[in-house]
Amino acid sequence: MVVLAVQARWESNTNARQRDDAQSPGLLVFRPDGRQLAIGGTDGRIRLWDTSNPDRPVRVGQFVSGRTDPHAVYTPDGRMLAVIGTPVHAVRFWDVHDPAHARPVGRPVGGVGTPIVAIEFDSRGQRFATLGGDTTIQLWDFTDPAHITETGGSIIPTEDSWHAGDIAFTPDGEYLIGVGVRGEIRWWDLNPDHSLRRVCRISGDVLTADVWRRYLPGVPYRAACEGQA
Structure with a gap:
């Protein structure tokens, strides 16, 4: 619905009749500054649009993510896109600073034994957290994107009945919050x-x-x- 709304917004202006050709588009994410938009679909490709002029959006690049149902987030500085999705459950980072020549950076991380279902960066962009399908949370050091390393052990919720649905850092980066599929909220002091x-x-x-x-x-x-x- 969001993708269709964006298409309708572009097509409502005679100077901005644009349509993305992604198959069954399910990924729609803006760069933090709002000047780039990533759209992905079941064909495994992610298209990058320059939205610096909302009335005249221009597709400026694309790359094959290898994920048929991609989920992605930009790094806080907007230079990279972290992509997850099936059939490869690890996180893959793409340098999209030059959208016409997007390239993978480093090696895929995580996803060993269980799929990664969510990823979240802290506000400084120096670390991120991943949420596994088994509700295990892992922190990662992102100071060197080409050599990402785990930070400490995994965070494993002690309640067997609690299943995380999403995670988020507080703005100061000192706490990680997890929300369960039934609405329960957990806080971890980092x-x-x-x-x-x-x-x-x-x-x-x-x-x-x-x-x-x-x-x-x-x-x-x-x-x-x-x-x-």
Whole structure:
């Protein structure tokens, strides 16, 4: 319906009669600055449109994503498009800064054993989170797009009955929010300093100098809870 609305908007102006030829278009996503639009369909191709002048949109490129039901998000800086979808369940990144020569970047990530059903970037664009079909959430370091690495272990919801439907970072990037298919909301604190403060507040500074010397002989003592009260 959204795709049809966009087509109707373009065709309502005699100077902007444009129609995308994507088969059964299901992907429609704008670049953060609104000046580029990606449309994808069941033929596996993603078309890129220059929408800097909404009355005269121009198709400026396309690439074969290999996904027959693609879902995609732009990176916050708009230079890349992250694409997921069947039959390959991993995330594939495409450099679309030059839309006429879109190219894959790095290797596909994730999707081993379970499909990735959602992807979300933090506001700085230096990391992203993926949501697996088994509700497992994984954080990824995106500081070097050519060498993406996992950040820590997977986040596995403890409630067996909770099944995530989507994920999102808070604007400050310190929390990740998941919403369940029945509307339940879960929050995960991603700031390790917050976790340290909670541990110290509950347990007190149990790691005293004497305990440290007993279990960590030869290692200089560091007060873990100092200043964390």
